Amino acid sequence: MTNTNTDFKAISKFKPGTTTYKCGDCGKMTRDTGMGEGSLDLCVRCYDEATNENEHNDYGHDDLMVGCPRCYPTD
Numbered sequence: 275m276t277n278t279n280t281d282f283k284a285i286s287k288f289k290p291g292t293t294t295y296k297c298g299d300c301g302k303m304t305r306d307t308g309m310g311e312g313s314l315d316l317c318v319r320c321y322d323e324a325t326n327e328n329e330h331n332d333y334g335h336d337d338l339m340v341g342c343p344r345c346y347p348t349d
């Protein structure tokens with residue numbers, strides 16, 4: 275018995291399709307959570323902000339929305 279099984283287990287944690295990637299907006303390493311952000315190369319946070327910003331531009335919100343970069347610009 276060697277450590278081969280243990281090594282294999284460690285490697286199999288990184289399944290294809292769940293690898294990390296760099297967010298195209300904030301530049302942080304992130305992981306696709308299945309929310310749809312992976313196809314845009316965004317982290318879930320930036321994806322969320324982008325979604326809120328889109329809503330802001332397209333329809334506006336009923337009120338100021340926390341997490342919308344247009345309502346609450348951050349820098």
Ligand SMILES: [Zn+2]
Nearest residue numbers: 297300317320
């Ligand atoms: Zn990001």
Ligand SMILES: [Zn+2]
Nearest residue numbers: 330342344345
């Ligand atoms: Zn807004």
